[in-house]
Amino acid sequence: MSPSRRRTLLLRLAAAVVIVAALAVVLRPRGPKPDRATTATPVSEQPHAGGLLVATVRAEPRSFNRLVTSDLTSLTLSALMHARLVRVNQLTQQLEPWLAERWDTADNLHFVLHLHPDITFSDGTPFTAADVVFTFAALYDPRSNSPLTDAFKIDGKPIEVQAQDDHTVALTFPAPYGPGLRLLDNLPILPRHRLEAALTAGTFHDAWSTTTPPSDITGLGPFMLHAYHPGERVELERNPHYWRIDPHGTRLPYLDRVALEIVPNQSSEIFRLESGQADLVSSELRPDDVPAFRKMAEQGRTKVFDVGTGLDPDFLWFNLRPDGPASGGAGAAEHTDGHTPARPWLARRELRQAVSYAIDRDEFVNTVFLGAGTPIYGPVTQANKEWYANDLPTYPHDVEKARALLATIGLRDSNSDGMLENPDGTPARFTLFTQKGRPLRERAVAFIKEDLRKIGLDVEVSTLEFPALIDRITRGTYDAVYFGAAASDTDPSVNLDFWLSSGAFHVWNPGQPKPATPWEAQIDQLMHQQMQTPDQAERKRLFHDVQRIFATEIPVLYFAAPKVIVATSSRVMNAHPVLLQPEVLWSAETLGIRELAQ
Amino acid sequence: MLMRFLITRVLTTIALVWLAASSMLLLARLGPSLELAERWMGGASPEAIKQERVRLGLDRPWWDQYGEWLGHAVRLDFGMSTRYQRPVPQLVAERAGNTAILTFAALFVATVVGLPLGVIAGSGRPRVVAVSVRAASLVALSLPPLLTSLLLAWFAASTGWFPIGGVSVIGAERLAVVDRLRDALWHLVLPVVALSLPLAASFERLQADAIAETRAEPFILGALARGLSQERVLWRDLWRPALGPVLALYGLAAGHLLSGSLAVELVTSWPGLGRLMFDALGARDLPLAAGCAAAAALFLGVWTTISDLALRVVDPRLREAAPASAPQRAELNA
Numbered sequence: 056m057s058p059s060r061r062r063t064l065l066l067r068l069a070a071a072v073v074i075v076a077a078l079a080v081v082l083r084p085r086g087p088k089p090d091r092a093t094t095a096t097p098v099s100e101q102p103h104a105g106g107l108l109v110a111t112v113r114a115e116p117r118s119f120n121r122l123v124t125s126d127l128t129s130l131t132l133s134a135l136m137h138a139r140l141v142r143v144n145q146l147t148q149q150l151e152p153w154l155a156e157r158w159d160t161a162d163n164l165h166f167v168l169h170l171h172p173d174i175t176f177s178d179g180t181p182f183t184a185a186d187v188v189f190t191f192a193a194l195y196d197p198r199s200n201s202p203l204t205d206a207f208k209i210d211g212k213p214i215e216v217q218a219q220d221d222h223t224v225a226l227t228f229p230a231p232y233g234p235g236l237r238l239l240d241n242l243p244i245l246p247r248h249r250l251e252a253a254l255t256a257g258t259f260h261d262a263w264s265t266t267t268p269p270s271d272i273t274g275l276g277p278f279m280l281h282a283y284h285p286g287e288r289v290e291l292e293r294n295p296h297y298w299r300i301d302p303h304g305t306r307l308p309y310l311d312r313v314a315l316e317i318v319p320n321q322s323s324e325i326f327r328l329e330s331g332q333a334d335l336v337s338s339e340l341r342p343d344d345v346p347a348f349r350k351m352a353e354q355g356r357t358k359v360f361d362v363g364t365g366l367d368p369d370f371l372w373f374n375l376r377p378d379g380p381a382s383g384g385a386g387a388a389e390h391t392d393g394h395t396p397a398r399p400w401l402a403r404r405e406l407r408q409a410v411s412y413a414i415d416r417d418e419f420v421n422t423v424f425l426g427a428g429t430p431i432y433g434p435v436t437q438a439n440k441e442w443y444a445n446d447l448p449t450y451p452h453d454v455e456k457a458r459a460l461l462a463t464i465g466l467r468d469s470n471s472d473g474m475l476e477n478p479d480g481t482p483a484r485f486t487l488f489t490q491k492g493r494p495l496r497e498r499a500v501a502f503i504k505e506d507l508r509k510i511g512l513d514v515e516v517s518t519l520e521f522p523a524l525i526d527r528i529t530r531g532t533y534d535a536v537y538f539g540a541a542a543s544d545t546d547p548s549v550n551l552d553f554w555l556s557s558g559a560f561h562v563w564n565p566g567q568p569k570p571a572t573p574w575e576a577q578i579d580q581l582m583h584q585q586m587q588t589p590d591q592a593e594r595k596r597l598f599h600d601v602q603r604i605f606a607t608e609i610p611v612l613y614f615a616a617p618k619v620i621v622a623t624s625s626r627v628m629n630a631h632p633v634l635l636q637p638e639v640l641w642s643a644e645t646l647g648i649r650e651l652a653q
Numbered sequence: 654m655l656m657r658f659l660i661t662r663v664l665t666t667i668a669l670v671w672l673a674a675s676s677m678l679l680l681a682r683l684g685p686s687l688e689l690a691e692r693w694m695g696g697a698s699p700e701a702i703k704q705e706r707v708r709l710g711l712d713r714p715w716w717d718q719y720g721e722w723l724g725h726a727v728r729l730d731f732g733m734s735t736r737y738q739r740p741v742p743q744l745v746a747e748r749a750g751n752t753a754i755l756t757f758a759a760l761f762v763a764t765v766v767g768l769p770l771g772v773i774a775g776s777g778r779p780r781v782v783a784v785s786v787r788a789a790s791l792v793a794l795s796l797p798p799l800l801t802s803l804l805l806a807w808f809a810a811s812t813g814w815f816p817i818g819g820v821s822v823i824g825a826e827r828l829a830v831v832d833r834l835r836d837a838l839w840h841l842v843l844p845v846v847a848l849s850l851p852l853a854a855s856f857e858r859l860q861a862d863a864i865a866e867t868r869a870e871p872f873i874l875g876a877l878a879r880g881l882s883q884e885r886v887l888w889r890d891l892w893r894p895a896l897g898p899v900l901a902l903y904g905l906a907a908g909h910l911l912s913g914s915l916a917v918e919l920v921t922s923w924p925g926l927g928r929l930m931f932d933a934l935g936a937r938d939l940p941l942a943a944g945c946a947a948a949a950a951l952f953l954g955v956w957t958t959i960s961d962l963a964l965r966v967v968d969p970r971l972r973e974a975a976p977a978s979a980p981q982r983a984e985l986n987a
Contacts, residue, residue: 117738125692200704202692211698319931323817326817330810524690
């Protein structure tokens with residue numbers, strides 16, 4: 056090729072590169088850009104009215120009717136669009152008046168709630184006691200098929216609700232209930248005038264679907280639905296009728312708009328936050344992302360909040376069902392070698408204690424949470440200030456003690472290969488299941504496997520998709536599981552299903568017709584007692600006893616709780632992240648957006 | 654002849670749609686339900702879970718549920734999504750358009766990038782460029798769309814040049830038509846590049862090989878012997894006869910684009926059919942999973958039919974021959 060032709064070709068190639076690079080500049084929209092800039096300096100420190108906040112959620116809304124959905128997106132939308140009668144302040148964990156400005160009770164069974172008189176829905180319709188009665192009717196109507204119904208039953212019975220006048224509601228609990236009105240924190244009040252026809256027609260479950268025009272959806276929350284772009288985002292705008300006012304007399308919320316971008320991939324969420332294309336992401340930071348965000352925070356590009364030790368750590372439990380692996384029954388997990396003999400030691404307390412001693416919790420924190428965690432020994436972590444007890448039995452790392460405990464239940468190294476065997480000479484082995492696609496859980500089970508190998512136990516690790524894992528748990532076909540559940544409140548009575556032997560979430564042996572062990576009977580009795588007394592000090596004393604029994608029997612093992620670290624863009628003002636989800640948007644009404652100088 | 658070809662293709666497409674939808678439905682039916690798992694996690698009582706199982710039809714044997722679905726499907730009633738409580742065709746239509754935009758744009762980019770580069774690489778001139786193109790296409794071929802998407806998302810986050818995901822900017826509905834179009838193109842760049850890279854590399858490789866083979870044909874040697882310039886022979890005489898194998902690949906590209914779009918849509922938050930199908934499968938939403946599979950199969954069937962029709966137009970030999978498979982056609986053209 057001649058030099059001139061070569062030059063021409065190279066010039067053409069260079070031109071092509073320039074064109075591609077110029078695409079980014081040319082294609083950038085010149086219309087109303089979102090109010091954001093990624094490399095800018097703040098010009099205002101005070102929250103002011105206006106602005107757009109962009110948050111991400113991982114899944115699309117399935118419905119705009121909170122009573123028929125229970126996923127995180129619905130919870131977030133509910134926090135933005137609806138209000139409840141009372142609120143648990145997630146910063147203080149105390150109950151606060153909300154739609155109800157005050158309440159009276161003489162016996163902790165009958166409550167009279169006095170509603171704020173001047174509240175209207177986002178469409179301007181006044182809020183009255185009839186809306187409260189309607190909401191409970193919709194909640195308990197079997198045709199609603201609400202996933203929340205059971206959580207609002209006490210001893211399997213509904214709460215009775217009566218409107219005494221337009222602004223007074225009487226609630227009657229079917230049985231004494233220690234947490235009292237805290238329960239109502241999770242119930243959004245819905246507009247009777249919009250949904251009564253659907254409830255009467257039996258179509259409430261399908262009302263307010265994602266195709267309902269936004270103007271038909273009203274609420275009492277700080278924001279109202281503006282638009283839904285399927286698969287892309289939900290846009291909300293300020294509710295002009297919202298009743299709350301800040302201490303300076305400014306009507307809340309501060310923000311004009313909130314956009315919830317639907318981003319199914321967690322890495323993409325983080326990219327958006329890093330680049331300033333989002334102000335918040337749907338959950339706390341992954342331990343692996345924390346160093347980068349701390350660095351960006353030092354540069355003023357983001358804000359990082361150390362919220363504290365998590366409230367809902369993951370846990371390990373063995374299958375203690377009567378037909379479980381201890382008996383060699385149908386509940387035993389099949390091993391890869393097809394060997395599923397009866398292993399009575401799997402149901403022994405000594406095994407659980409040995410496992411607890413075997414796990415080096417400090418190293419667990421370093422390996423699994425990259426140092427951002429706290430060793431723990433029970434379900435109630437230090438973050439739960441009201442109910443945490445620091446004088447319970449603990450199991451500090453001690454390999455020799457663990458081995459000695461295993462010897463007491465017949466597990467010995469009979470062939471001197473360093474691993475333990477059953478009395479019949481077969482390897483002492485169990486399968487540990489966990490959730491696939493959750494790196495922290497996968498990392499944790501790998502760590503547990505290694506630490507248990509050091510005491511001679513052979514652990515087969517198996518990861519399953521979420522529905523498959525839950526299917527195994529509910530059918531009881533497993534040896535052991537490492538898993539977790541998001542907390543909804545700090546009060547133990549809200550999690551009775553876990554504590555009571557009859558509970559469906561009494562994971563190690565659920566739904567018992569009568570307690571299988573004396574210690575479970577004791578826990579049942581103590582939990583019932585603490586639930587029935589309104590005396591908070593007495594409740595705490597009784598629950599302390601529950602925790603002591605639990606720490607001795609350890610039907611569920613806890614190793615460490617992660618530190619919850621939340622990041623926002625540097626534009627977000629007045630963020631007060633909490634441990635429960637939605638961590639930042641729980642107080643969306645007081646969030647502000649800082650204007651950034653270009 | 655053409656009518657027979659079309660009738661065969663319509664019947665094949667119907668069979669493909671039925672097979673894909675049925676397989677998806679049955680596969681999804683085999684797995685445990687996400688709805689029930691979420692209910693259990695939410696503290697629902699055993700009675701409530703039982704009620705939900707009945708609502709989802711999981712208390713019935715799979716053949717009973719399949720029979721009911723098939724009975725409705727033949728009347729073009731694809732049922733309601735159990736997750737979104739909406740008619741399946743409505744949900745699928747909402748997303749299929751986005752996937753079509755993404756895949757056609759990726760095909761266009763792969764064509765305008767891959768073919769000329771293939772000609773350059775196949776001609777071997779200039780040598781430096783040809784070798785660089787070959788090396789680059791090898792890298793692009795080995796990059797799965799998931800990895801490419803993540804790399805591009807990281808690139809977009811680092812530079813801020815492109816949006817990391819979505820199809821439009823917030824408030825796009827208030828933009829003028831030209832600005833909306835520009836905004837849409839701006840959002841297309843990242844997913845289209847991720848999806849088109851491996852396809853462009855395939856086009857380049859195939860085109861380069863075809864060019865190299867056709868160079869030895871007597872009519873090319875004759876043209877060169879008559880003193881025509883290398884450039885003229887390359888772009889006017891050599892390129893067009895060497896297009897056949899690439900055209901045959903267009904029919905197969907649909908499968909590549911559909912499977913690749915799933916990963917790309919997930920990473921770039923592109924609200925397309927792949928993402929909907931992923932959600933439906935994860936949630937074991939049987940009617941929706943079957944509906945998505947049916948739509949994808951229909952897309953595949955229509956695409957390959959059009960591609961084969963195009964081949965018949967450009968290659969007279971195919972009009973006379975019985976319908977052949979794509980690899981056979983590639984061989985025929987080469």
